[in-house]
Amino acid sequence: MITAKTKICGIFGYPIEHSLSPQMHNAAFKALGLDYIYVAVKVAPEDLAAAVKAIRAMNLIGVNITIPHKEKVIPFLDDLSPEAKASGAVNTIVNCGGRLVGDNTDGKGFIKSLTEENKMKLPGKKVLLLGAGGAGRSIGVSLLKNNIKVLSLYDVSVPRGASLAADLRSITSKNKVVQIDQAGLQPAVKKVDILINATPIGMKISDPCVIDPKWLHNKLFIYDIIYNCETALLKEAKRKKIKCANGLGMLVNQGALSFELWAGKKAPIAVMRKAITG
Numbered sequence: 001m002i003t004a005k006t007k008i009c010g011i012f013g014y015p016i017e018h019s020l021s022p023q024m025h026n027a028a029f030k031a032l033g034l035d036y037i038y039v040a041v042k043v044a045p046e047d048l049a050a051a052v053k054a055i056r057a058m059n060l061i062g063v064n065i066t067i068p069h070k071e072k073v074i075p076f077l078d079d080l081s082p083e084a085k086a087s088g089a090v091n092t093i094v095n096c097g098g099r100l101v102g103d104n105t106d107g108k109g110f111i112k113s114l115t116e117e118n119k120m121k122l123p124g125k126k127v128l129l130l131g132a133g134g135a136g137r138s139i140g141v142s143l144l145k146n147n148i149k150v151l152s153l154y155d156v157s158v159p160r161g162a163s164l165a166a167d168l169r170s171i172t173s174k175n176k177v178v179q180i181d182q183a184g185l186q187p188a189v190k191k192v193d194i195l196i197n198a199t200p201i202g203m204k205i206s207d208p209c210v211i212d213p214k215w216l217h218n219k220l221f222i223y224d225i226i227y228n229c230e231t232a233l234l235k236e237a238k239r240k241k242i243k244c245a246n247g248l249g250m251l252v253n254q255g256a257l258s259f260e261l262w263a264g265k266k267a268p269i270a271v272m273r274k275a276i277t278g
């Protein structure tokens with residue numbers, strides 16, 4: 001039951017109606033008997049500063065941040081975790097007695113899903129990352145922290161790709177990060193062990209495969225971080241019997257890590273997963 005003592009957290013995004021986070025977190029709070037509620041709030045870009053100020057004014061325990069605010073929210077925060085600082089993107093804010101600390105659980109959640117659920121071993125692996133937006137940034141940082149051999153990076157926006165490549169080179173040895181152009185995609189796919197789609201291509205049923213399906217081969221592991229539908233990339237991977245995963249595991253694990261930051265308790269991952277998969 002919601003009472004005057006109920007602690008409030010939630011998610012800010014625009015649009016937000018598609019978010020599965022409320023059902024995932026509310027199921028977790030219920031399972032652990034915690035008097036917390038999680039709500040989705042539609043925050044337009046021009047209202048972001050006011051919405052972040054309201055976290056303090058209304059004593060929210062924290063919020064998740066999603067598209068399109070993950071990078072733009074940073075100037076309104078008091079402090080950043082090392083992950084948020086390195087990736088330049090925030091997906092979780094923790095209200096520490098009025099001090100708003102930005103964190104990023106996307107990358108760590110991705111790694112947990114890839115290594116624990118999908119049993120991939122990362123040290124020494126060659127990885128191709130498509131997309132250098134909010135999610136791609138935190139995934140790139142986490143991959144490099146897990147001792148991969150080389151990260152090839154492609155974004156249709158060349159400046160966005162270059163900006164992420166420069167930021168990543170500042171936290172690792174320079175030759176570990178290679179920004180590629182469209183012509184470099186086919187040779188890169190041929191060489192790598194892991195292909196990650198961190199672009200929005202595939203979210204709509206009408207979307208094409210994010211890369212030419214002819215290039216896909218059986219030595220790849222393909223991780224598509226989209227979770228709302230089976231993308232053309234995953235359909236092609238399954239057709240060719242290539243090992244693959246969708247973004248549900250990342251979603252659940254990043255949510256579990258945010259939950260733990262707010263509640264200070266181990267997240268009930270199985271409950272959270274069931275709440276969004278049925």
Ligand code: NAP
Pocket residue numbers: 067106130131132133134135136154155156157160198199200201203210225226227247248250251252254
């Ligand atoms: P974002 O900030 O908009 O970044 C996506 C980037 O991909 C943009 O730079 C975009 O460039 C680029 N891009 C678009 N088409 C491309 C293509 N064909 N090849 C290479 N790059 C391309 O989005 P985001 O927040 O990173 O999210 C990306 C996707 O991940 C979304 O579908 C989101 O739902 C999903 N996601 C999943 C999880 C999870 O837990 N599973 C977590 C976060 C995000 P332009 O902007 O120029 O098009």
